[in-house]
Amino acid sequence: MESDEDEVMQRVPLSERPEWSDVTPVPQDDGPNPVVPIDYKPDFVETMDYFRAIYVADERSSRALNLTAEAISFNPGNYTVWHFRRLVLEALDIDLQVELDFIDNIAKNNSKNYQIWHHRRWVAEKLGTDAADKELEFTKKILSADAKHYHAWSHRQWVLLALGGWEDELDYCRELLEEDIFNNSAWNQRYFVITRSPLLGGLEAMRESEVSYTVEAILAHPENESPWRYLRGLYKGDTQSWVNDHQVSLLCLRVLNTKSNFVFALSTLLDLLCHGLQPSQEAKDVVAALEMSGTVEPDSDLAKSVCFILEHVDPIRANYWRWRKSKLPHAT
Amino acid sequence: MSSAERANNNSMTAAPTKTQQEQWIVENQVFQIFDLFANLPRNAKSALVELQRDNHLEYLTRGLKRLDPSFCVLDANRPWLCYWILHSIALLGDYVEHEVENNVVDFLSRCQDPNGGYGGGPGQLPHLATTYAAVNALITVGGERSLSSINREKVYMFLKRMKQPSGAFRMHDAGEIDVRACYTAISVASVLNILDDELIQNVGDYILSCQTYEGGISGEPGAEAHGGYTFCGFATMILINEVNRLDLAGLLDWVAFRQGREGGFQGRTNKLVDSCYSFWQGGAFALLQRLHAILDEQLVNFGPQTGVASDISGGEESSDGTQVDDKTCHFKLGGTNASCPVNLNSIGYNFVKQPGEMEALYHRWSLQQYILLCAQDMEGGLKDKPGKRRDFYHTCYSLSGLSLSQHSWSQDEDAPPLPNAVMGPYANLLERTHPLFNVVLDQYYDAHEFFDTP
Numbered sequence: 001m002e003s004d005e006d007e008v009m010q011r012v013p014l015s016e017r018p019e020w021s022d023v024t025p026v027p028q029d030d031g032p033n034p035v036v037p038i039d040y041k042p043d044f045v046e047t048m049d050y051f052r053a054i055y056v057a058d059e060r061s062s063r064a065l066n067l068t069a070e071a072i073s074f075n076p077g078n079y080t081v082w083h084f085r086r087l088v089l090e091a092l093d094i095d096l097q098v099e100l101d102f103i104d105n106i107a108k109n110n111s112k113n114y115q116i117w118h119h120r121r122w123v124a125e126k127l128g129t130d131a132a133d134k135e136l137e138f139t140k141k142i143l144s145a146d147a148k149h150y151h152a153w154s155h156r157q158w159v160l161l162a163l164g165g166w167e168d169e170l171d172y173c174r175e176l177l178e179e180d181i182f183n184n185s186a187w188n189q190r191y192f193v194i195t196r197s198p199l200l201g202g203l204e205a206m207r208e209s210e211v212s213y214t215v216e217a218i219l220a221h222p223e224n225e226s227p228w229r230y231l232r233g234l235y236k237g238d239t240q241s242w243v244n245d246h247q248v249s250l251l252c253l254r255v256l257n258t259k260s261n262f263v264f265a266l267s268t269l270l271d272l273l274c275h276g277l278q279p280s281q282e283a284k285d286v287v288a289a290l291e292m293s294g295t296v297e298p299d300s301d302l303a304k305s306v307c308f309i310l311e312h313v314d315p316i317r318a319n320y321w322r323w324r325k326s327k328l329p330h331a332t
Numbered sequence: 333m334s335s336a337e338r339a340n341n342n343s344m345t346a347a348p349t350k351t352q353q354e355q356w357i358v359e360n361q362v363f364q365i366f367d368l369f370a371n372l373p374r375n376a377k378s379a380l381v382e383l384q385r386d387n388h389l390e391y392l393t394r395g396l397k398r399l400d401p402s403f404c405v406l407d408a409n410r411p412w413l414c415y416w417i418l419h420s421i422a423l424l425g426d427y428v429e430h431e432v433e434n435n436v437v438d439f440l441s442r443c444q445d446p447n448g449g450y451g452g453g454p455g456q457l458p459h460l461a462t463t464y465a466a467v468n469a470l471i472t473v474g475g476e477r478s479l480s481s482i483n484r485e486k487v488y489m490f491l492k493r494m495k496q497p498s499g500a501f502r503m504h505d506a507g508e509i510d511v512r513a514c515y516t517a518i519s520v521a522s523v524l525n526i527l528d529d530e531l532i533q534n535v536g537d538y539i540l541s542c543q544t545y546e547g548g549i550s551g552e553p554g555a556e557a558h559g560g561y562t563f564c565g566f567a568t569m570i571l572i573n574e575v576n577r578l579d580l581a582g583l584l585d586w587v588a589f590r591q592g593r594e595g596g597f598q599g600r601t602n603k604l605v606d607s608c609y610s611f612w613q614g615g616a617f618a619l620l621q622r623l624h625a626i627l628d629e630q631l632v633n634f635g636p637q638t639g640v641a642s643d644i645s646g647g648e649e650s651s652d653g654t655q656v657d658d659k660t661c662h663f664k665l666g667g668t669n670a671s672c673p674v675n676l677n678s679i680g681y682n683f684v685k686q687p688g689e690m691e692a693l694y695h696r697w698s699l700q701q702y703i704l705l706c707a708q709d710m711e712g713g714l715k716d717k718p719g720k721r722r723d724f725y726h727t728c729y730s731l732s733g734l735s736l737s738q739h740s741w742s743q744d745e746d747a748p749p750l751p752n753a754v755m756g757p758y759a760n761l762l763e764r765t766h767p768l769f770n771v772v773l774d775q776y777y778d779a780h781e782f783f784d785t786p
Contacts, residue, residue, distance in 0.1 A: 233545025
């Protein structure tokens with residue numbers, strides 16, 4: 001809450017600017033007894049009063065454009081100001097490349113703000129495919145500071161779909177995953193690329209190589225939920241292939257054999273069994289080795305045993321595992 | 333042994349990733365609090381696990397009366413501030429003075445646009461989110477004056493203007509499109525009894541396209557599964573009677589794994605716990621509890637239905653298994669109700685009237701423990717996690733999640749929860765909230781009756 005006097009450039013009140021002398025500011029109609037009233041600073045009040053004047057008058061001039069910038073700097077969340085700014089930009093036919101720089105500046109301290117990202121998308125859409133590289137760079141910069149930034153990822157996906165630039169995207173995902181294999185946003189982006197990139201063959205074509213990649217990630221950190229969900233996702237729409245792919249069940253057994261970090265391995269095995277996997281003797285042995293003595297009858301259904309173990313090793317989800325057990329297809 | 337397995341064996345010595353580091357820091361803070369709590373003598377324990385009603389109420393009522401200059405960044409969100417505060421007060425079973433109620437109604441009326449909908453403040457462009465917040469706030473205040481101040485015809489016209497051919501909605505004139513916009517629009521329409529076929533057209537398709545490979549729902553097609561959007565998408569599908577089209581087993585599995593050892597919920601896989609997800613993620617369980625029949629059907633058939641309508645408005649299910657074009661399934665129920673089309677505007681009411689037939693599938697006790705021990709601010713209000721600052725948003729959604737959790741196993745709608753459903757003193761019990769709209773149930777019933785007349 002520093003006063004403007006501390007800044008090098010002191011703000012000149014609008015009332016003292018000759019170029020605004022013809023405008024009568026419009027006060028906010030909060031009424032006599034407003035609730036949630038904000039203790040606005042005088043600069044804020046004045047800026048918004050002048051904004052209201054030009055908004056009501058629908059003045060789409062360059063001074064109006066500058067005023068929207070001032071209003072935005074006070075409150076980047078004011079979507080009405082952003083909306084009006086877009087109307088002015090169109091009316092004045094402003095060079096939108098410059099607008100991108102403007103957004104860059106605001107985004108520095110305000111990146112978690114819907115309005116900025118919507119505005120960015122609007123500008124980029126108008127600029128067309130030429131903007132693709134710059135937009136990919138922009139989102140990359142945001143993601144380098146926060147690799148899971150939701151808006152940045154959404155924007156990046158929109159850019160790829162609307163403006164292109166798919167060539168390096170899979171590599172970019174690989175880079176991010178090398179930095180942090182737990183980054184679920186990067187896994188999600190990977191899925192986005194392999195399913196939608198016009199340069200790749202689609203999910204089924206990519207499946208084999210992706211399964212190898214994912215299995216390796218899982219073995220490095222079996223406690224990492226992201227690649228397990230990703231693995232399941234690789235068989236989306238084709239559950240039978242997932243059940244029949246030995247790699248999947250073998251992966252589960254491998255992790256179960258280590259007797260550590262095996263919750264997802266068990267959960268996956270459970271899903272496989274529910275979808276008709278015929279368990280091997282090895283699978284039964286591995287699960288039996290995990291059971292606490294005296295808790296399960298020896299000839300119990302394997303899926304039931306798995307649920308039982310999960311109730312104990314993953315107690316926060318005990319209700320869920322108990323429910324899963326109650327919904328098991330009955331063993332013959 | 334592969335290089336990956338060798339790496340796993342060495343994972344204790346390998347440098348932790350950012351995700352791991354951040355998670356360990358939060359877990360340490362939370363477990364420190366839990367350990368401290370566990371080692372306290374009984375009296376001190378009960379004090380710590382008490383819901384600080386008076387402090388929270390003071391924080392809330394002060395906010396309603398005055399907000400400091402730093403709130404200028406929420407100057408386009410004032411109906412939200414009204415809702416977060418009023419709803420929290422209502423959950424705490426308290427009231428605001430009659431005069432303040434009138435002031436709320438007057439203020440929100442000034443936020444109402446002559447062409448329909450509510451903006452973030454007087455004179456601002458109408459926006460779906462602030463419309464949702466304003467309507468919910470007015471319902472929470474309740475009473476003739478408050479409810480009649482909503483211009484339903486104009487709201488309807490605003491919703492129609494925001495409607496996109498894709499089925500989704502824009503947040504405001506030329507604004508962004510996402511699952512949140514769908515929820516705010518449909519929720520408002522439903523609760524005001526102005527929902528119709530035109531508004532619901534293709535919404536289901538859009539939301540379906542947002543259910544990700546993980547099972548949760550994203551904000552836009554292709555984006556990451558996220559707690560906030562999952563609630564929005566899920567609630568919307570229920571309200572438009574198309575919830576059977578979602579992969580509910582997949583959704584349940586994803587949301588079940590969003591609860592961490594801390595007891596609270598994370599918003600996305602491998603991210604940090606945050607008290608607000610107590611409602612967004614916890615709410616999904618409250619919704620699932622009343623969909624057990626559809627869930628069961630999907631489990632038997634291993635997947636979402638493409639033809640059978642989910643008829644929850646009449647409390648019955650169409651079960652003749654007819655493969656019907658799902659675009660018309662609202663009207664062709666087959667079976668017993670062929671002559672009676674689904675009344676979209678009754679869905680919200682019937683949903684909450686029917687008893688929950690299965691228990692909530694998450695660890696309710698742990699969630700309540702997280703909220704009470706880690707999210708309460710000593711000076712009133714609630715916060716995301718230890719080390720964060722309190723705010724009205726987190727106060728609202730932590731309390732909403734706490735309420736859902738306390739009330740999550742009442743088979744009889746009129747019977748209060750058993751003491752073992754409430755962590756801490758029984759006085760911690762909050763008012764019940766409607767799991768689809770997140771408005772205190774009593775206020776919802778009043779509004780439902782009021783708006784039942786067309």
